[in-house]
Amino acid sequence: MLFNSLEFLIFFPLVVAVYFIIPKKARYIWLLIASYYFYMSWNATYALLIGISTLITWLSGILLGRFEEKWKRQLTVAISFVSNLGILVFYKYFDFIIENINNVLSSFGAELVSNPFDVILPVGISFYTFQALSYTVDVYRKEIIPEKNLMRYALFVSFFPQLVAGPIERSGNLLKQLRNIHNINVWDYERITKGFAQMVWGMFQKMVIADRVAIFVNSVYNNLHAVGTVETVVAVFAFSIQIYCDFAAYSTIAIGAARVMGFELMENFNTPYFAVSIKDFWRRWHISLSSWFRDYLYIPLGGNRKGVVRKYINIMITFLVSGLWHGASWNFVIWGGLHGLYQIIGELIAPTKDKINEICKVRKDVFSYRFGQIVVTFLLTSFTWVFFRAKDIEQVFYFFDRMTRWNPWVLFNEGLYAHGLDRVEVNVLMVGLVILFLIELLRYFKKKNFADFLVEQNLWFVWLVLIFMIMSCIIFGVYGITFDSSQFIYFQF
Amino acid sequence: MDKLKDMIKEKSSAFVKILRALVFVAVIFMLVVRSYEVLSWKDTFGDYMSSTNQLYSTDENLMDVVFVGSSHCYCGINPAVLWEDNGISAFNMATSGQDKDSSYHYLMETLKTQSPKVVFVELWGLTFDEHLIEGNVHRNMMGMTNSQNSFALIDKYVEDEEMQNAYKMKWPIIHTRYKELDRFDFIQYDFSVYGRGADINYMAAYAYYPTEAVAYVEADELSQTNKKWVDDLHQLSIEEEFELVFFLAPSILSVEEQGQVNAVRDYAAEREIPFFDYNQYIADIGLEHYGDFIDNYHLNAYGAEKLTRYIGNYLTANYQLEDHRGDEAYALWDKDLERFKQLKEINRLKSATNIRNYISILNEMDNITWFVTFEGNYKDSDLGLEKVAKQLGLSDEQYEAGGTYAFIEGKLFKVMDNMSTQVYIYELNEYDSFKVENMALTQGIKSNKSDIMFNVEPMGTVDDGLQFVVYDHITGQVVSTPGYY
Numbered sequence: 001m002l003f004n005s006l007e008f009l010i011f012f013p014l015v016v017a018v019y020f021i022i023p024k025k026a027r028y029i030w031l032l033i034a035s036y037y038f039y040m041s042w043n044a045t046y047a048l049l050i051g052i053s054t055l056i057t058w059l060s061g062i063l064l065g066r067f068e069e070k071w072k073r074q075l076t077v078a079i080s081f082v083s084n085l086g087i088l089v090f091y092k093y094f095d096f097i098i099e100n101i102n103n104v105l106s107s108f109g110a111e112l113v114s115n116p117f118d119v120i121l122p123v124g125i126s127f128y129t130f131q132a133l134s135y136t137v138d139v140y141r142k143e144i145i146p147e148k149n150l151m152r153y154a155l156f157v158s159f160f161p162q163l164v165a166g167p168i169e170r171s172g173n174l175l176k177q178l179r180n181i182h183n184i185n186v187w188d189y190e191r192i193t194k195g196f197a198q199m200v201w202g203m204f205q206k207m208v209i210a211d212r213v214a215i216f217v218n219s220v221y222n223n224l225h226a227v228g229t230v231e232t233v234v235a236v237f238a239f240s241i242q243i244y245c246d247f248a249a250y251s252t253i254a255i256g257a258a259r260v261m262g263f264e265l266m267e268n269f270n271t272p273y274f275a276v277s278i279k280d281f282w283r284r285w286h287i288s289l290s291s292w293f294r295d296y297l298y299i300p301l302g303g304n305r306k307g308v309v310r311k312y313i314n315i316m317i318t319f320l321v322s323g324l325w326h327g328a329s330w331n332f333v334i335w336g337g338l339h340g341l342y343q344i345i346g347e348l349i350a351p352t353k354d355k356i357n358e359i360c361k362v363r364k365d366v367f368s369y370r371f372g373q374i375v376v377t378f379l380l381t382s383f384t385w386v387f388f389r390a391k392d393i394e395q396v397f398y399f400f401d402r403m404t405r406w407n408p409w410v411l412f413n414e415g416l417y418a419h420g421l422d423r424v425e426v427n428v429l430m431v432g433l434v435i436l437f438l439i440e441l442l443r444y445f446k447k448k449n450f451a452d453f454l455v456e457q458n459l460w461f462v463w464l465v466l467i468f469m470i471m472s473c474i475i476f477g478v479y480g481i482t483f484d485s486s487q488f489i490y491f492q493f
Numbered sequence: 494m495d496k497l498k499d500m501i502k503e504k505s506s507a508f509v510k511i512l513r514a515l516v517f518v519a520v521i522f523m524l525v526v527r528s529y530e531v532l533s534w535k536d537t538f539g540d541y542m543s544s545t546n547q548l549y550s551t552d553e554n555l556m557d558v559v560f561v562g563s564s565h566c567y568c569g570i571n572p573a574v575l576w577e578d579n580g581i582s583a584f585n586m587a588t589s590g591q592d593k594d595s596s597y598h599y600l601m602e603t604l605k606t607q608s609p610k611v612v613f614v615e616l617w618g619l620t621f622d623e624h625l626i627e628g629n630v631h632r633n634m635m636g637m638t639n640s641q642n643s644f645a646l647i648d649k650y651v652e653d654e655e656m657q658n659a660y661k662m663k664w665p666i667i668h669t670r671y672k673e674l675d676r677f678d679f680i681q682y683d684f685s686v687y688g689r690g691a692d693i694n695y696m697a698a699y700a701y702y703p704t705e706a707v708a709y710v711e712a713d714e715l716s717q718t719n720k721k722w723v724d725d726l727h728q729l730s731i732e733e734e735f736e737l738v739f740f741l742a743p744s745i746l747s748v749e750e751q752g753q754v755n756a757v758r759d760y761a762a763e764r765e766i767p768f769f770d771y772n773q774y775i776a777d778i779g780l781e782h783y784g785d786f787i788d789n790y791h792l793n794a795y796g797a798e799k800l801t802r803y804i805g806n807y808l809t810a811n812y813q814l815e816d817h818r819g820d821e822a823y824a825l826w827d828k829d830l831e832r833f834k835q836l837k838e839i840n841r842l843k844s845a846t847n848i849r850n851y852i853s854i855l856n857e858m859d860n861i862t863w864f865v866t867f868e869g870n871y872k873d874s875d876l877g878l879e880k881v882a883k884q885l886g887l888s889d890e891q892y893e894a895g896g897t898y899a900f901i902e903g904k905l906f907k908v909m910d911n912m913s914t915q916v917y918i919y920e921l922n923e924y925d926s927f928k929v930e931n932m933a934l935t936q937g938i939k940s941n942k943s944d945i946m947f948n949v950e951p952m953g954t955v956d957d958g959l960q961f962v963v964y965d966h967i968t969g970q971v972v973s974t975p976g977y978y
Contacts (some may be wrong), residue, residue, distance in 0.1 A: 033661070355785050422672070459513075470521055471521075471525075474528070475532070480659060480666055480669060
């Protein structure tokens, strides 16, 4: 069930209405039923996988609560990790592994291995697996007491707003709130309005901006043989906007939906394209995942505590794994690797950069310096998105090859309009982008998210903005039978 | 007491919040409804001339003869001819590319409010099972308002469940119309401008319509879907008590298609259902290869007039159909005839062979506004414009002085001198207007050429001579802009 679907439009108000009126004690059971229904509307059988993952991590939590011996505790964590990651690897990476084994075998002229399985990637498997594993580690570290109520824990793993594309919640936040579910004042008008406003803004980002930009990006990538510098460069920036709006939209809707029901999920994006460095970018982009990798991989590997070389190795490992988490393809590995390299190079050249700045008397306390940093960071991240978007490495090279075909005339002969977005569509998109930019500025300077800012305003303004966004989604949203329901990009992870 | 006050305050605050939420939902709802009206599908056979809207705007039980079919039907049959000749109230319930399922359900829709005595069903829909053009699916699936009947058509024709829902809800499809919105999407036109379902088109091209030899193609076995369709229609005609007639409008057919049509002919004969393959009557009807066709598949307005007259003779010879002329209830048919006659006159005007002939026709026409301007060195023209001016009703002095004249509400009068910097504006209606201005002179360039603008569009190209601009009030368009020099 997509957030931007008629099913969800019916499902969500219904779930909320029942949730608001049933006895407090039954709330978590109702949300668990709703969450499983939500997931099963994609593939009923795969709900079994969440069930297995839930059961393993729940049991490991119970055992960790009982065991005192270190080896027993470590063994429990190992079993939980091996079994959960085993499922993840099987469903997500098995094809990739076989393909690479065959590549090696074929280079030696050996007989190829055939893949006996034909599996479909379960939606959101990377998200809920990581969420469940974080619980095991948190219990192991004694940061949270084990959850004894299996149904409550099952809800923590499968909570429908963030089940399939995050934010990847921590037990310290969501599980604690679920334990306190009976104390939630469901009829909090301001909180409901804020949650609703957040959902509306997420829908706007997804339906009006992301899916509209996607039309152009898809057309360029599908017609690389016929494009040149201008289209490819525009497509690079367009995809940067598309992936941000797409992914941030999902998180925003998820956070908004949870808020309507009285839960506060963690922020997942914080104006990432205003980052002044790659390191800063990762503090703002997919925060729940990057902090997961920081807490459960980078720091356990030693972080920056074991010397510079180990630190750089740890950074590379973390980013390569992060790349692989995004998809079973070398593209993603390279994408992650590039981000790791950016950070290492950034740290290595920092002293030289400072010296040059000193010699050239570059002022660091002015807007232009910060703006320059933002532009450079945006260009660097946009470059890596090519690896993310392309279907394989071959296409990446072809894309950059086409980028060298200088064709400025398409800026003047309307050639850019040949990629699915005519003048009217571009005008709609431009209005959407201006709104996006204003809301990002608001977040950046006022440190307030859109919903919190909006609800503080006078009623006429709140209504005007919400009505405008809702009507824009209804009329200008990219959906319907001529629209190949482009799912949220991050579902595939 | 304070507690009670707090309680009342809390309750009233909750009430305000609930009320606010309800009003918000109501505002969204009203906006969606208004947006739906604007975005709704208004084109059932192209050119925004909606035959279903015409049907819905017709009072109950007025139609005596109904034609159902595709573009072959709405190009080939002109109800205005039947009305003019015989006072028969006929209606063309046709849509572009109407498939057989749509024919059946559009007829059902018609029968909800009408009780025709004769129904002509066109057979082109038999020649295919699926549309090749997506636009035609939209036209046929979305033309009707939602009802059990329209849903039955969608369920029958559309296999994919998601598509079925989209057609039933309409919104998932029509919301994308924001890219093509035009004036008629915001303003409800008077339904009389749409006529009675015919497309009056005077374009002519050479057509290789089938020879009589095709008729000797052996009848195929009637396919199961076609057999069921014929049976259903036959059953419907019995239940609803109308005379069912199958027909094929003159159009080129492949041997396979003719095989199916001939199969229907034989099947219909067994059930005593009248059947006419008008390809077989081309000589009788008097149709010409060149002059009566738009292309190989469609008759033009000349051809439609001949075919409809031919069918009119059949109807008067075989059925007791009442002559409704003069009955106020049939005002839409009077309007349709008026529109048809006007289109005929416009076509005559456009086909004028010379300026004298053009002015004669212009003088005979009603419901028009026109402008004529004597441009540049018009006196040097070989056409003898002095005599032309007289034919227009202008004196020698007026001819000598030149300038721009307007014919508005039956009067010809001067609106501007040639070398004037004045601007003349005439508002035709709330949205359309003419402006006459010597734009070059306004910008300081010496010129005796006036420009006639329809809204913001300049009309005509003549520099030295006579420029006409003719606006027709019935179709609401500039219909002719010839220049003579």
